[in-house]
Amino acid sequence: MSARPAQRPAGGARPPVTLPGLAALKREGRPVVMVTAYDFPGARAAEEAGVDVVLVGDSAAMTVLGLDSTTGVELEEMLVLARAVRRGLTTPLLVADLPFGSYEASDELAVTSAVRFVKEAGVDAVKLEGGGPVPLSRARAVMAAGIPVMGHVGLTPQSASALGGFRAQGRDLASATRVLGEAEALAAAGCFSVVLEAVPSQLTELLVPRLPGTVVIGIGAGPAVDGQVLVLHDLLGMREGVGARFVQRYADLQQAMVAGVRAYAEDVRERRYPAPQHGYGMPAEVLAALREQLG
Numbered sequence: 687m688s689a690r691p692a693q694r695p696a697g698g699a700r701p702p703v704t705l706p707g708l709a710a711l712k713r714e715g716r717p718v719v720m721v722t723a724y725d726f727p728g729a730r731a732a733e734e735a736g737v738d739v740v741l742v743g744d745s746a747a748m749t750v751l752g753l754d755s756t757t758g759v760e761l762e763e764m765l766v767l768a769r770a771v772r773r774g775l776t777t778p779l780l781v782a783d784l785p786f787g788s789y790e791a792s793d794e795l796a797v798t799s800a801v802r803f804v805k806e807a808g809v810d811a812v813k814l815e816g817g818g819p820v821p822l823s824r825a826r827a828v829m830a831a832g833i834p835v836m837g838h839v840g841l842t843p844q845s846a847s848a849l850g851g852f853r854a855q856g857r858d859l860a861s862a863t864r865v866l867g868e869a870e871a872l873a874a875a876g877c878f879s880v881v882l883e884a885v886p887s888q889l890t891e892l893l894v895p896r897l898p899g900t901v902v903i904g905i906g907a908g909p910a911v912d913g914q915v916l917v918l919h920d921l922l923g924m925r926e927g928v929g930a931r932f933v934q935r936y937a938d939l940q941q942a943m944v945a946g947v948r949a950y951a952e953d954v955r956e957r958r959y960p961a962p963q964h965g966y967g968m969p970a971e972v973l974a975a976l977r978e979q980l981g
């Protein structure tokens with residue numbers, strides 16, 4: 687059950703983004719643009735806007751499922767979202783998060799979960815959190831199965847409880863050393879890319895030159911990265927509140943959605959909707975026959 691459409695893009699279309707293509711962007715010093723998406727319209731927006739990488743993030747737990755952390759989203763739910771996103775994309779590289787609980791217990795479980803994303807949702811790569819011994823082993827196992835892995839260090843939301851909440855990492859020597867070591871280990875293990883989340887910009891400046899062959903994608907990591915990622919609902923303002931300090935809003939869709947639904951509600955209550963053009967008609971003779979039948 688593949689979710690990926692078989693057809694190639696039409697002539698003249700942008701070629702699909704590949705791992706070598708991303709590596710080339712880094713070498714050429716051209717910033718990689720990454721955004722999350724969780725459904726078909728989000729994917730279409732990312733496709734048409736020309737982004738390079740789309741992430742079906744486990745932030746879906748919060749943005750689309752309304753949970754207060756990322757740990758509650760199920761693998762099956764992530765697969766539903768990833769399939770919908772896949773159907774909307776032809777060009778960007780598609781990455782899916784291995785959700786909490788789908789890879790920690792064993793290398794075998796990590797491979798099984800990653801393979802499901804490839805077979806059932808047609809993703810190009812998976813992302814998993816952490817760079818300690820356990821996530822490193824899982825990343826190696828998934829890569830050994832032929833599935834590219836994107837690492838994720840710094841603020842790793844699946845372990846927010848252990849980190850003391852959604853807090854920036856790498857601000858003291860021990861934490862900075864850990865972030866550096868984990869990123870280097872993931873790069874050495876062969877991750878094509880690493881997400882660096884909520885760390886001091888100065889740490890990023892020290893870290894990125896040490897990862898010459900790995901595409902470092904920042905979120906709240908400052909400008910000295912190879913690319914940036916933001917959560918779609920944050921950048922579009924499709925949420926209540928602004929969010930983390932690294933969020934920049936480019937639209938206010940939540941307000942636009944409320945305004946649209948409110949206008950609809952008023953039209954229904956004032957009997958302005960539906961108007962004649964929204965209705966269906968029937969032939970006069972059918973209507974006459976129906977009236978007669980009813981007496």
Ligand SMILES: Nc1nc(=O)c2c([nH]1)NC[C@@H]1CN(c3ccc(C(=O)N[C@@H](CCC(=O)O)C(=O)O)cc3)CN21
Pocket residue numbers: 745748749756841843852853854855884917919920929930931932
């Ligand atoms: N919608 C959304 N956007 C995200 O970027 C995101 C999620 N959800 N869910 C998973 C994680 C959680 N993230 C977060 C959430 C909150 C802060 C935050 O508010 N941080 C504060 C405190 C920083 C500190 O104490 O060090 C901030 O001011 O940025 C940061 C990252 C990033 N990820």
Ligand SMILES: CC(C)C(=O)C(=O)O
Pocket residue numbers: 722741742743744745746783881883905915916917
């Ligand atoms: C914020 C990005 C990097 C993420 O991991 C997610 O959306 O889940």
